[in-house]
Amino acid sequence: MNVEYRLADGTDAQALAELGASTFMHTFGHLYETSDVEAFLQNHSPENWDRELNDPAFEVRVAESGGKLVGYAKLGPPHLPFEPRGEAAELRQLYVVEEMKGRGIAQSLMDWVIDRxxxxxxxxxxxxVFTENHRARRFYEKYGFEPEGTYAFMVGNHADEDIVMRLKL
Incomplete structure (x- = not known):
């Protein structure tokens, strides 16, 4: 399948909300109580996406195949609970649908994030990145990201341990 890349715009809010929620559920949904997942998925609402897509502090690149979004990367200002070194940017999310993993989409999106x-x-x-997401951690380590520390990532009322990683550009 052919994959095309472009910058997201306001017309993508609904599709990004659906992709973010379904990818999160497929990967992590089994780990949480329903109420915690429902609260967390408010972060993926079309309204939140619309707000970020119209905010010049954010850039989102999408991958499409067959007229359907199959992945995205969101770059924005740092918001993690730590003091960044120097001038900093943050990869807020990098999601690829399960059936398209292993086709170079994540690499293409990550290359774009680093360039931007x-x-x-x-x-x-x-x-x-979630401490137990070993596949993602290996992917980031291949790019040279190094652990900076950990923090409690909240999914509703459930706290997971996430690793903050940094890459010197």
Whole structure:
């Protein structure tokens, strides 16, 4: 299947909300109580996406195949509970639907994120990843991301341990 990439715009809010929620549920939904997942998924509402897509502090690149979104990466200002070093940017989310994993989509999106962070003159790129998401951690480590520390990532009322990672640009 052919994959095309482009910047997201306001017309993508609903599709991004659905992709974010379904990908999170497929990967992590089994770990949480229903009420915790429902509370967390408010972060993926079309209204939140619309707000971020219209905020110049955020950039979102989408991957499409067959007219359907199959992945995205969101770059924005740092918001994790830590003091960033120097000028910083943050990979807020990188999601690829399960059936499209292993086709180079995540790599293409990550390459774009790194290039855009450099274009923004960031010294460091930060992200957070669930400690038990070993596949994602290996992916980020291949790019040279290093652990910075941990924090409690909230899914509703449930606290998970996430690792903050940084990449010197």
């Amino acid at each position: 962070a450099r274009d923004q003159r960031a010294d460091y790129l930060y992200l957070s």
